[in-house]
Amino acid sequence: MISRRVLVTGATGYIGGRLVPKLLEAGFDVRVLVRTPLKLRDVPWADKVEIFEGDLGDPASLTKAFADVEVLYYLVHSMGTPGDFEKTEHRAAENVARAAAAAHIFRMVYLGGLHPDVEELSPHLHSRVEVGQILMKSGVPTAALQAGVVIGSGSTSFEMIRHLTDVLPYMPAPKWVRNRIQPIAVRDVLYYLVACADLPADVNRTFDIGGPDVFRYGQMMNGYALEAGLKQRAIASLPVLTPWLASQWVNLVTPIPRNLAIPIIASLQYDCVVHERDIDDYIPTPPGGLTGYRRAVRLALGRMRDGDVETSWRNSSIEGAASNPLPSDPEWAGHIVYTDLREKNTFASPENLWRVIESIGGENGWYSFPLAWAIRGLMDKLVGGVGLRRGRRNPDHLNNGEVLDFWRVEQIDHGKFLRLRAEMRVPGKAWLEMTVTPAKGGGSLYRQRAVFFPRGLGGRLYWAAILPFHGIIFEGMATRIAATAEAEAHTAAARALTKAPAGRVGR
Known part of the structure; x- marks a missing residue:
């Protein structure tokens, strides 16, 4: 050789x-x-x-x-x-x-x-x-x-x-x-x-x-x-x-x-x-x-x-699998994945935006169409799910593994990234991700992604059925989160000028 x-x-x-x-x-x-x-x-x-x-x-x-x-x-x-x-x-x-x-x-x-x-x-x-x-x-x-x-x-x-x-x-x-x-x-x-x-x-x-x-x-x-x-x-x-x-x-x-x-x-x-x-x-058979x-x-x-x-x-x-598919794989390869992606530019600082994200859920709500979230929680409860009543442990801070209404914190990188795993009853697996990225010249970019792995035909029909509501719920959620962060930035700036004690904006 x-x-x-x-x-x-x-x-x-x-x-x-x-x-x-x-x-x-x-x-x-x-x-x-x-x-x-x-x-x-x-x-x-x-x-x-x-x-x-x-x-x-x-x-x-x-x-x-x-x-x-x-x-x-x-x-x-x-x-x-x-x-x-x-x-x-x-x-x-x-x-x-x-x-x-x-x-x-x-x-x-x-x-x-x-x-x-x-x-x-x-x-x-x-x-x-x-x-x-x-x-x-x-x-x-x-x-x-x-x-x-x-x-x-x-x-x-x-x-x-x-x-x-x-x-x-x-x-x-x-x-x-x-x-x-x-x-x-x-x-x-x-x-x-x-x-x-x-x-x-x-x-x-x-x-x-x-x-x-x-x-x-x-x-x-x-x-x-x-x-x-x-x-x-x-x-x-x-x-x-x-x-x-x-x-x-x-x-x-x-x-x-x-x-x-x-x-x-x-x-x-x-x-x-x-x-x-x-x-x-x-050639001997593979080990095992x-x-x-x-x-x-x-x-x-x-x-x-x-x-x-x-x-x-x-x-x-x-x-969390041990290896990822290759970028050269065809688009149709792998499990069917549905996503809903929303992005918002805001003049609020990454710190202001993150505070709003980390306080989501519980008494603070989900920033869009509260009635829809309440109905979804009730429906989940009726079919034996956890519903929305679990709330959250702390109104301002989250940690890995904590419960958040009918989600669970799967991963959190404080100041940058939050991933929630759905624990409501759905025909598949679902996640909600929220990301903060500093913008050039100041401000920040808010990125929100919902991910759904359907299980069988029921999962695909479920996604199709809720698709019309995404424009209302997910778009409204992204818009309100960005707007709330900007409002808090305005309030913080105004209070700094008047030397007023800091506080939170009511929601």
């Missing part, structure tokens, strides 16, 4: 973006080849790797990037791109095969799709198989891993399970919901990919990889429902739903783009299970064993905080 340098293609994708830090941890010098380096601007590992700009469809752009590379990871696909993606993938694979052989690369590692041994595969699976064959015929030893549904937030297959199950309490589904699937956790996929860099030089073949569980697709959806705190879904298999019709249905009820849904659904027409476990002869499906879902949902979560909710900082 002349070096420990690896090249990752597809570093802006789901697997590639998560593989890079694992390779860095393993001690490799990492180089990435991307068409648009700007997409890596905000990823946490960008300053630790060499970034080369290039396109697998352009052979001339590969030569410099491939120089002095020991191991090449081929993690790109053209699924979802306009035109004939099979021809695009075929051409890219041939370009890489020739360039890798010319650069005397020691090994290539490719991630393809788990598939049955049949002649008529879907276009997506057929293309994945063909790419692996091209790489294995290149003269460069290639390990072509074949995985089925990868479980992790941001994985297209997992996101389809997540969104369908979240939205639909009853699911008319194609007959492929009865097909057998062997999912694998993203952490186990990454483990095998890293380990493949040290395979013996004579290994040039495919390897099936999968988790320990085999389910029908419908069972996977209900397993997700249980981990997400939802009721199990009634699923009816309808043979009239063709792959094309099913993809239109998925596109209608989920944010998954149609051009991705069509090839994914076409690939689900077959059982997708491991046929051989030869990988075990070369392969990750079971239910545990993989918990990790994807950010429910487990063991310091090794590969993926989590897009707004995982709210949940």
Whole structure:
């Protein structure tokens, strides 16, 4: 071995973006080849790797990037791109095969799709198989891993399970919901990919990889429902739903783009299970064993905080998960999050503004539409919630963990930031954040954000139902908080001039 340098293609994708830090941890010098380096601007590992700009469809752009590379990871696909993606993938694979052989690369590692041994595969699976064959015929030893549904937030297959199950309490589904699937956790996929860099030089073949569980697709959806705190879904298999019709249905009820849904659904027409476990002869199973499906879902949902979560909710900082999704992830990845953001500039000082924020609730009220807040508190009480009567311990000061009406102080950075977690009965999880930022030239900026993670269809309908009131309640709240801070600033200034004793403005 002349070096420990690896090249990752597809570093802006789901697997590639998560593989890079694992390779860095393993001690490799990492180089990435991307068409648009700007997409890596905000990823946490960008300053630790060499970034080369290039396109697998352009052979001339590969030569410099491939120089002095020991191991090449081929993690790109053209699924979802306009035109004939099979021809695009075929051409890219041939370009890489020739360039890798010319650069005397020691090994290539490719991630393809788990598939049955049949002649008529879907276009997506057929293309994945063909790419692996091209790489294995290149003269460069290639390990072509074949995985089925990868479980992790941001994985297209997992996101389809997540969104369908979240939205639909009853699911008319194609007959492929009865097909057998062997999912694998993203952490186990990454483990095998890293380990493949040290395979013996004579290994040039495919390897099936999968988790320990085999389910029908419908069972996977209900397993997700249980981990997400939802009721199990009634699923009816309808043979009239063709792959094309099913993809239109998925596109209608989920944010998954149609051009991705069509090839994914076409690939689900077959059982997708491991046929051989030869990988075990070369690479030991991950420490602690392969990750079971239910545990993989918990990790994807950010429910487990063991310091090794590969993926989590897009707004995982709210949940306190161990790691955040990458900025390069698609917008539709992750748990659905609804937000309401309000900002107000005020000439009041940050100190004046913070005093108003920290005294919110209890006898001081919520600064907008008191009747609406009272009705919401009563409704919560009627359904067994805590209501508004808990009040607050101190009229002027808050601490972490304290009760505040039907909220609880989840985080407070005195003078700067307050986050409240809702403890009223809602079909999901809700937070309210208030931030103070000093403004240039004096004054301050008030930023108010409501965040809601809906649970199931009920959560989405709840948000839609209250949406018309946000313009009244949240906008009024932001306006009154800023105005009250300004009034207090005026009063304080006037009293300072008359040397009157300081006090609070009545509300």
